[in-house]
Amino acid sequence: MTPRHVPREGDHLVVIGFGPVAWRLVDDLLPEVEAGRLRITVLGDEPSPAYNRVLVGEVATGKHAPADLDLVDVDDWTARGVLLRLGTRAGWIDRAARLVHLEGDQAPVPYDLLVLAVGARANVPRLAGLNPDPEAIGHLPPGISVLRTLDEATRVHQVVADGGRVVVLGGGVLGLEVAAAARDAGCAVTVVHNQPWLLTRSTDSAGGALLGGRCAGRGLVVEAGVRARAVRLGEGRRFRALVLEDGREVLGDVLVLSVGVSPRTRLARGAGLVVNHGIVVNHELEADTEARVFAIGDCAEVWCEEPGCGSCRTRGRRPPSGLVGPGWDQARWLAARLRADLGEDPGPLEPLAESRQDVVRLKAEGIEFVAGGDLAAEPWDGADDGRDSVVWADSARRAYLKVVVEDERVVGFCSIGLPRSGAELAALYGSGEPAPADLAGYLFPGTPECGPGGAAGAASAPEATLCRCAGVSVGAVREAIDAGADDVDRVRRATRAGSGCGGCRSGVEALLAAIAQA
């Protein structure tokens, strides 16, 4: 067996992929590069450096300009010694020779350490009229696009900016966000979703019904529970309509395909690495036994083989979540690990903890949807399965809350129209801390301003404090008034009430008035 490689000074780290997760890794390793302990080459197939992919949908709908998504100061990174090779596609990896071969007529890149941060690609649905080959994603007919890159977003934005008709296939988070934002931008928007309700994985039928209603209230046309069968193309193969299985056609100027993503695994497969749904890594993010190849982010699937592993709460695999938070955690952890190996002690290295970050928040104003975990428990399912659920539904406010608890932990929740509750529950779910016995405490059905505890009303008991600054009780003020202090200033001189911030003046006035009337 080949010995494990321990990173040493002067090692060459090659990063394949230049998305937000790769950015985070390299950014954290800059001190090593600057100090000459590590050389880094980044191979990115897009022409631009890493950008904040999470906001690509907002570029498509004009809420953000492409420049808002910038993450990298290329000049600064270059000056510090990072070699950026943009527009460069890796073709295959020769692990025996430790070489990354590039597409086109370019010399292979040798590595000591290799990080695969190749992310995921958008799925292309099987529709008559579309080539389903994921490698041909750049050759979709005009007017049909996935939304993964800035280029794609810019093309969609051209239609949105002209107020064109937008058809979104797929009512998941990205699809719904794009639909809502395009609607905000003034477009006519139809969402086609093959499941009975939107955000199917994140809510149940009751929540889905409410969600559909909220979308309709915002002017979105939702076609749920219906499959799309084909695309109809017009002149120049341009998109004209999405054809549904029942024969109806949804006309539009652009079709946004939003039917999920798949980890990019081609390079890893070719290199003989273990691939399941994503590239399989152990919980130290190693994809090989030599500890030379790592995978992080949307392409990586963490698979912990150690029974009773301290950092993995559940033994087994954790497929990529499609969310950026876990990828950033992995990037940060891997950077810390490499820095520790290189002798730059960033403090003790804790195991990469499994964190529950699969919280879905819809970025759509007026819908206020937050959910996470597994909602598959109904209140009267049966008491023996160890799961309990709490449901609160309010048709007048169009609000819905569901929480599922197992072993005193929140394992799933969904909040619609209750931003405060949603935020609190997301925090509780993410922290994994014990849930309170009475979950009703997490209901804040009022406006966002309504905090966990409102201020107590004005107390009128004699021992209640009227003036906090000077520590004067209601009783003391009453006594002063009874003794002849008949206006606010006299009360202040007699008791010091109102002598600090003056905030209790209205309280003193009210007492004066009440006593005068009595």
Place this chain on the structure above:
Amino acid sequence: MAPTPTPTHCPYCALQCAMGLLPDPGPVPVRVEGRDFPTNRGGLCRKGWTSADLLTHPDRLTAPLLRGPDGTFAEVSWDQAYDTWTAAIRTAQQTYGPDAVGVFGGASLTNEKAYLLGKFTRLALRSSRIDYNGRFCMASAATAGNRSFGIDRGLPFPVADLDAAHTVLLVGSNVADTMPPFVQHLAGARAAGRLVVVDPRRTATADLTDDGQGLHLQPRPGTDLALLLGLAHVVLNEGLADSSYVATRTSGAEDLRRSLATWWPERVEGLTGVPAGLIRDVAVMLAERPRGTYILTGRGVEQHVDGTDTATAAINLALLLGLPGGPDSGYGTLTGQGNGQGAREHGQKADQLPGYRSISSDRDRAAVAAAWGVDPSVIPGPGLPAVALLRSLGRPEGVHCLWVNGANIAVSAPAAAAVEEGLDRLDFLVVSDIFFSETAAHADLVLPTTQWAEEEGTMTNLEGRVLRRRRALTPPAGVRSDLQVMAAMARRLDAPGSFPEDPAEVFEELRRASAGGRADYSGITYAAIEAGEAAYWPWPAGGTPTPRLFTDRFAHPDGRARLVAVAPHPHRHHGEHGPVVLTTGRLLEHYQSGNQTRRVASLAQAAPEPRMEIHPRTAEQYGLPDGGMVRLTSDWGSATARTTLTEAIRPGCVFVPFHYAHQGAVNRVVGDRTDPLSGMPEFKGTPVTLTSLPEETP
């Protein structure tokens, strides 16, 4: 003719409320009355009203106390005190070197004392080891201000400017309890419904937003930085920034823009628990009418390991909105201790010399050496910031002979139990105070000092305005002012330079020493202040005071403010305690370590013991009844408190005020991790374990 009250200022917080002291037949020798002044407009809080109770308190120290071989204290003469102390200094320095002698000062000392204490350490003790309790309070905002603006004046505008504000964002500051008369200045924003308070607790200040007077955002403890980044993200990405201001008055915008790209509100919601919609609303509220908008921060922002960066994030937000330097807008930090501002300007900090000069800069050293009449090489280099200084007590290479003046570190320092152990490791500890404090209990020599109403001098309030402290009473016989003590000791130690006993003389020297520095006091005179001049520094000799900074330029050489990209770093916590998070803070009734206010009967009665605020749901989880005793334990130590169940605090978080001693000293629980830039400890985020204690049987 009726006697005229002596016009002075309150002994407590940085608002330095104006008060008058009238002779009174007693038992309290003077009567306190509120005095009209722009900061407090005649208002005082109950601490101010009762401040004179301590002047003739039976606990008052009136003679030096020396610990004998049997461990008990006996009164000694001042000469004997000085001689013993001098011998201890000599022994320590002969054994271990000059830095074996150190000084721990306080931010309640007058400018004159703070200035002379720095000079005394460097010239008389020939040591670099001086720092002070201001490191616990304002150091992070000071570091952030210097980095962003090139200068650190807590409020770069008069506090009364806030009266005209329609929008105020107040982050991590409970002014309604810590400086109640300040609340008057929030009246305009409350009337406009636009006071936004950010605090994990529903404090008295948060209550000021009730009934449509504003908003209270209640982030999880330790997430202010993420929240501020989220606000800035919205401002920048929704076109709400003042782009011409950013272009002409700042640098670093590109870096900042890139760094903010990843802080969209929904992500911030997940970290802070503040709904994304509310983050957007607040960003819009701040941006829609920047004229008349202010951002203010307090200790809640600063007392974290990333306190400097958090204060910086607030400054970045203010700069993006174009607030600093406007005639009716700005950013400021609310200084806490009485002379928190002045005490950090004139050499009491380990890295500083008078005039807010750097002890590492050759030019600055030369300027101060010239004012002191010494060769620059005589002045030692930078010392250790407070927490590191305290950790070094009694250690090899550390301090072995310490003078604590104006601080009660056995109560107020983080990891207080370890500090007490450090005090006990010392060869010789001298404590100057008015009462026998918890720190004095560890001393070898305790020196009684004068109180505020017995001395002359100046204080610099939270606005950077220099005020006169006036003497209304003769101090008790046997008590010496710190200036007298330093003069006597300097003579014994053959110090170069002058050590005047008279505050006016010291101030004249301070003026000269600060001339040309960032905090330039050279134009300020006692006479001008007494004549009613609003003495905002910088006021160079021959120039005018500066009520508002940054109107034309910032203090960096290019005149621009720096936008500094910051981001939270993962907190590493290796301990076995948690997951409940302890935050600490103050009560209206008490000041600092409580050494003074716990001795005022009405204040002690109102808040006699530490109460731990805990959410009923969290209390239920840990089986803690309302009003029961609880032990808080962390990796650093434990303390006890009585529970108060309240929904005003977030679940999973508890609050304990730090004014109490012994088992009630919650700073025994607080850790000594510090911000790497400012050296300020993390008082507001300690993982603790809670244990219910059986009720003591009487």
